[in-house]
Amino acid sequence: MNRNILHKEVQDYIKAYRQLDPAVVAFKKSPFPDVSPSELAAQIDGWQRACKKLPTWAYSANIYYPDKINLEQCSSEHTALVKQSLIRKGSKVVDVTGGFSVDSCYIAQEAHIVVHCELNEKLSQIVKHNAEQLGVRNLVPLHTDGVKFVEEQEDDSLDYIYIDPSRRVNHAKVFLLEDCEPNIVELQDMFFRKSRYILCKLSPLMDINSALQKLKHVKLLYVISVDSDCKELLFLQDRDFNGETTITAIRLFSDQLQNISFTPEEEKSTLVKTSEPLNYLYDPDVAITKAGAFKSVAKAFGLFKLHTHTHLYTSENLVKDFPGRIFKIQNVYSLGEFKKLNTFAKANVATKNFPIKVDEIRKKFKIKDGGADFLYFVTDYAENHIVIHCSKVE
Structure with a gap:
């Protein structure tokens, strides 16, 4: 950590040029003898x-940004708030895998104390500095191995252990839970x-059913998407809990939050009617589909499915608060009619649930991408291949 970056004149320079392309700044001569062009560019890129x-961090004074990879891997403010909501007031928390401390800082707003363990000494120093700037007084950054730190604590001395295991091992991506570090x-x-x-925070690429089999006492599972991009799976394990996991799909978009909760047994036992396309078509958010709420979402919003395995929904009347994209149906064609x-x-x-891929359809029917029209090629309740022409409801 180069503390010269925190000098007022350097911070003023970064603020003045922070709208520039960082690559341009990296090739300009630095006006500061103790701060290199690449360091200035890194701070601008971080901002x-x-x-x-x-x-909130971007518009707080004197925040020091770490290497790009640490920013790429850290949580967003929105997803950190979900974790914060799961922490009981006055708790003692250990963040085993540290990182840039976004989750730790938000969790600290509910907890009595959060011990932030980080193996990277430079990153640990950055976390300590930023916590001071943000006024997070109950965050204790330690340059240490988080697992060893927890092992050394007395039994029942902690309330929560937060862990975000790395999905990269020896520079290669891993996809099994037990292969993470x-x-x-x-x-x-x-x-x-x-x-x-x-x-426990896991990658959205992880298989949920497999994780539920391997993790014990999972009370709550959150599947979180931000602006239609599934960001993370969040498992809350409670050693005193032995019931069925409640799964909640959370859709965060445009500063709004939508969610739906269910249990695997509720999803399995729910009966949903199928229908031909009616006036409106609903395409569920990725958080809904990743969570497996295929029937639960239909029940919650009073919708019909187009087919048991076609995860699109329809209704006569508009359901405005559906967690996903909503379309007004203009026409429905059989595949033969569409040809x-x-x-x-x-x-x-x-x-x-259609046998031909999008690229093949575009090539076959000479359809360019874009515009206001939407075409859904699907299998309907009677096993027919149909094309639904619709327009988006904003």
Whole structure:
């Protein structure tokens, strides 16, 4: 950590040029002998990333930004607030895998104390500085191995252990829970001796059913998307809980929050009627589909499905608060009719439970991407291949 970056004249320079392309700044001569052009560029790049992901931090004075990879891997403010909501007031929390401390800083607003463990000494120094600037007085940054730190604590001395295991091992991506580092599957028994709760953040690429089989006492599972991009899976384990996991899909978009909760048994036992396309078409958000709420979302919003395995929904009347994209249906064609009548030179094409891929459809029917028209190529309740022409409801 180069503390010269925190000098007022350097911070003023960064603020004056923070709208520039960082690559341009990296090739300009630095006006400061103790701060290199690449360091100035890194701070400007960090600020620009924080504007989208961490606006509160971006507009706080004297925030020091770490290496790009640390910013890429950290949580956004919105997802950090979900974690904060799961922490009981006055709790003692250990963040085993540290990082840039976004989650730790938000959790600290509810907790009595948060110990932030980080193996990277430079990053730990940055976290300490930023916590001071943000006024997070109950965050304790330690340059240490988080697993060893927890192991050294007395049994039942903690309330929560927060862990975000790395999905990169030896520079290669891993997809099995037990291949991540640290190995939460092996560690959970030791963690439960030290703490009642384990809060585990996992990649959205992880298989939910597999994770639920390997993680013990999972009380709550959150599937979180931000602006239609599934960002993370969040598992809350409670060593005193032995019931069925409640799954909540959370859609965060345009400063709004939509959610739906269900249990696997409720999803399995729910009966949903199918229907031909009616007046409106509903395409669920990625958080809904990742969570597996295919029937639960239909029940919650009083919708019909187009087919058991076509995860699109329809209704006569508009359901405005549906968690996903909503369309007004203009026309419905059989595939044969569409082949004869196709007049769409440009449209947004999507497929659901359909044997032909989008690229093949575009090529076959000579449809360019874009425009106001949407074409859904789907299988309907009677096993027919149909094309639904619709327009988006804003």
